[in-house]
Amino acid sequence: MIVERFADWIDERLGTAHFVHHALRKAFPDHWSFMLGEINMYAFVILVATGTFLALFFDPNTSKTIYHGPYWLLDGQQMSHAYESTLYLSFVVNGGLLLRQIHHWTALIFLAGIVVHMARIFLTGAFRKPREINWVLGIALFGVSMFEGFCGYSLPDDLLSGTGLRIADSVALSVPVIGAWLSFLLLGGNFPSQQMIPRLFVAHIFILPAVIAGLITVHLAIVWRQKHSQFPGPLRTEDNVVGSPMFPVYAVKSLALLAVIVFVVCALGATTQINPIWLWGPYDPWKASSPAQPDWYVGWLEGALRIAPPWAWHPFGRTIPSVFWPTVLLPAIVFGFLLLWPWIERAITRDHRSHQLLDRPREVPWRTALGAALLTFGFALTAAGSDDVQARYLHVSIVDIVHFYQAFTLGGPLLAFVVAYAAASELREKGGVRKAHRVSLKRNTRGGFEEDSVP
Amino acid sequence: MNRRELAIAFALFLTVIGSGGFIAAYATGGNTLYEGLGLGGAALGLCLAALGWAFWILPAEQVVDEIVTYPSPHDQRVAADLAIERGIEKISRPRLLLAMLGGALACFGAALLVPLRSLGPKLGDTLFHTAWRNGSVVVRDDGTPVKVSDLEVDSALLVFPHDAVEDAASQVTLVRVTESEAPQTHGYIAYSRVCTHAGCPVALYRAPDRQLLCPCHQSLFNVLADGAVVSGPADRALPRLPLVVGDDGVLRATGDFSSPVGPGFWEETGG
Numbered sequence: 146m147i148v149e150r151f152a153d154w155i156d157e158r159l160g161t162a163h164f165v166h167h168a169l170r171k172a173f174p175d176h177w178s179f180m181l182g183e184i185n186m187y188a189f190v191i192l193v194a195t196g197t198f199l200a201l202f203f204d205p206n207t208s209k210t211i212y213h214g215p216y217w218l219l220d221g222q223q224m225s226h227a228y229e230s231t232l233y234l235s236f237v238v239n240g241g242l243l244l245r246q247i248h249h250w251t252a253l254i255f256l257a258g259i260v261v262h263m264a265r266i267f268l269t270g271a272f273r274k275p276r277e278i279n280w281v282l283g284i285a286l287f288g289v290s291m292f293e294g295f296c297g298y299s300l301p302d303d304l305l306s307g308t309g310l311r312i313a314d315s316v317a318l319s320v321p322v323i324g325a326w327l328s329f330l331l332l333g334g335n336f337p338s339q340q341m342i343p344r345l346f347v348a349h350i351f352i353l354p355a356v357i358a359g360l361i362t363v364h365l366a367i368v369w370r371q372k373h374s375q376f377p378g379p380l381r382t383e384d385n386v387v388g389s390p391m392f393p394v395y396a397v398k399s400l401a402l403l404a405v406i407v408f409v410v411c412a413l414g415a416t417t418q419i420n421p422i423w424l425w426g427p428y429d430p431w432k433a434s435s436p437a438q439p440d441w442y443v444g445w446l447e448g449a450l451r452i453a454p455p456w457a458w459h460p461f462g463r464t465i466p467s468v469f470w471p472t473v474l475l476p477a478i479v480f481g482f483l484l485l486w487p488w489i490e491r492a493i494t495r496d497h498r499s500h501q502l503l504d505r506p507r508e509v510p511w512r513t514a515l516g517a518a519l520l521t522f523g524f525a526l527t528a529a530g531s532d533d534v535q536a537r538y539l540h541v542s543i544v545d546i547v548h549f550y551q552a553f554t555l556g557g558p559l560l561a562f563v564v565a566y567a568a569a570s571e572l573r574e575k576g577g578v579r580k581a582h583r584v585s586l587k588r589n590t591r592g593g594f595e596e597d598s599v600p
Numbered sequence: 601m602n603r604r605e606l607a608i609a610f611a612l613f614l615t616v617i618g619s620g621g622f623i624a625a626y627a628t629g630g631n632t633l634y635e636g637l638g639l640g641g642a643a644l645g646l647c648l649a650a651l652g653w654a655f656w657i658l659p660a661e662q663v664v665d666e667i668v669t670y671p672s673p674h675d676q677r678v679a680a681d682l683a684i685e686r687g688i689e690k691i692s693r694p695r696l697l698l699a700m701l702g703g704a705l706a707c708f709g710a711a712l713l714v715p716l717r718s719l720g721p722k723l724g725d726t727l728f729h730t731a732w733r734n735g736s737v738v739v740r741d742d743g744t745p746v747k748v749s750d751l752e753v754d755s756a757l758l759v760f761p762h763d764a765v766e767d768a769a770s771q772v773t774l775v776r777v778t779e780s781e782a783p784q785t786h787g788y789i790a791y792s793r794v795c796t797h798a799g800c801p802v803a804l805y806r807a808p809d810r811q812l813l814c815p816c817h818q819s820l821f822n823v824l825a826d827g828a829v830v831s832g833p834a835d836r837a838l839p840r841l842p843l844v845v846g847d848d849g850v851l852r853a854t855g856d857f858s859s860p861v862g863p864g865f866w867e868e869t870g871g
């Protein structure tokens with residue numbers, strides 16, 4: 146057969162037969178939650194493909210032009226070339242709007258997938274030895290991807306993205322000692338500078354994607370090398386991994402996953418408008434719009450900005466503005482905590498063994514409770530990010546709703562911890578009963594079965 | 601073909617139809633909805649076919665991989681450690697040269713980092729000053745001067761200095777309150793429009809309360825109390841622009857803001 150002939154041809158040059166055999170028969174554990182990371186891998190592929198198309202039309206130029214194009218509501222308006230080229234690729238380029246919307250939707254799914262994947266890894270203890278490196282790489286991927294998403298969102302130079310950039314600049318400015326220098330280094334001058342969109346463009350289409358691609362490559366290479374972890378089950382031990390073979394079963398399932406993601410983002414891109422920048426209008430630093438929300442993954446920082454108390458601190462007569470605590474210190478603590486978590490947990494449990502078998506979340510109630518608390522914390526901050534809209538719909542004052550979210554952000558995680566702990570403990574009791582009845586059998590020399598003595 | 605194979609064939613047929621639909625939509629001018637549904641339908645067909653294939657046609661099989669990759673056997677680890685040790689021993693033979701190598705590499709690295717400096721211009725005092733000076737005429741965004749009779753009480757206006765229209769740092773919100781509330785300037789009061797919280801334009805004037813509202817994080821500033829923060833996350837009053845009304849009825853500034861405008865930063869105070 147032609148494929149085999151090709152494999153032979155390659156093998157005669159590279160000696161790949163052994164690798165190919167092992168790769169094709171590699172075991173992939175069958176559990177839906179193992180697909181979560183894969184979603185992100187495919188989402189990234191879609192992002193690169195659609196993004197490349199968009200980049201060919203986008204013009205990262207902040208100098209002004211007068212718009213004359215098919216979107217007559219903006220006819221005669223002054224705007225940047227960046228904004229105009231985004232209108233152009235949305236309204237004139239065939240397929241442009243579709244790919245732009247697919248790109249944006251996929252980015253949202255990419256980041257959602259990362260968070261859910263992380264939660265899975267956390268709650269099942271998959272970050273434990275020997276997988277700490279991949280946990281750290283995963284956190285790095287999360288951070289870089291958030292940044293990448295924000296850069297992309299900021300490119301079209303519309304009213305919302307410009308406002309977001311202004312806030313981002315104030316975050317850079319708030320850093321003690323080097324803040325002003327940092328802001329100038331990033332923007333190339335006072336906000337709003339001519340260079341900020343070109344720089345974001347280079348970061349968005351070149352630097353950050355390269356970093357993400359590199360991290361994903363190492364992340365996957367390590368998964369490959371270490372093999373998948375697995376939930377406990379028949380035949381499964383601490384030194385093996387049981388699952389479908391890569392080829393053909395797993396490959397076909399994975400193809401189905403890729404196809405369904407493409408289906409979802411195409412359907413969303415076709416039917417559900419996202420970031421219609423022509424409605425926001427071009428960015429002018431003196432214009433404001435309300436309500437204004439960022440993409441969801443930045444929502445927790447937006448919420449933190451809104452509910453943080455107005456505490457400026459003046460050490461040595463200098464200033465640390467209140468923006469510093471929610472947007473620099475808080476993310477630093479959150480990411481630092483996540484990065485160090487495998488070692489923190491080890492310090493608590495004093496468990497230095499390697500783990501191939503995963504915990505079910507209920508089996509370690511305190512870790513599950515902590516995960517629930519962290520997710521609640523993120524949720525509370527994200528919800529606070531749209532407090533003005535909620536205040537309007539609920540007819541309550543903004544001051545009251547800010548107080549509510551301050552309390553929720555602090556109290557909600559505690560409550561979630563207690564509830565999740567109780568629920569997991571309860572489930573563990575019940576699960577324990579079933580576990581006690583599970584026996585493994587082995588064939589004896591007479592051809593019958595007998596209970597295996599489990600070590 | 602049995603039932604299952606027929607179902608898969610249908611799914612694959614959907615992919616063919618979807619692809620064709622996409623091409624047709626593209627060729628006839630590019631309707632976003634039809635293009636997307638075509639592509640999506642094609643992908644959906646592929647997904648369904650692959651699922652059918654995986655669960656109906658392929659035999660469910662399990663394989664077991666043993667984990668033998670880590671940690672390496674003892675002798676290999678010893679050999680690796682030894683190789684590292686020997687290498688370090690050899691490379692550090694001429695001690696002095698090794699130290700010099702370290703120094704040279706550090707210098708080279710520093711030299712390579714220097715061009716980063718080109719990314720940002722000198723800070724200077726650009727964060728401390730705006731284009732407002734003594735005598736700057738208060739103008740609208742189309743450049744026309746604002747006269748004392750122009751604004752109704754309880755209204756607000758975006759203004760700039762006459763020689764820096766549309767300069768982001770110099771943008772100002774001019775409001776008019778009653779004569780008695782600001783007697784020297786016929787009721788005109790002007791504040792920097794750049795929020796002291798995170799830099800958004802403080803664009804909304806709530807006339808009944810005499811408050812300026814920033815739409816970004818809802819900081820409220822009191823117009824009658826030198827821009828003091830009423831509520832919200834801003835930690836500093838809005839800088840006020842000193843105004844006079846000339847004999848010609850034109851509004852002018854009598855100087856720059858007394859404090860830096862916009863979001864806070866380290867050097868903002870002291871120094």
Ligand code: FES
Nearest residue numbers: 795797798814817
């Ligand atoms: S920027 Fe004005 S309240 Fe945050």
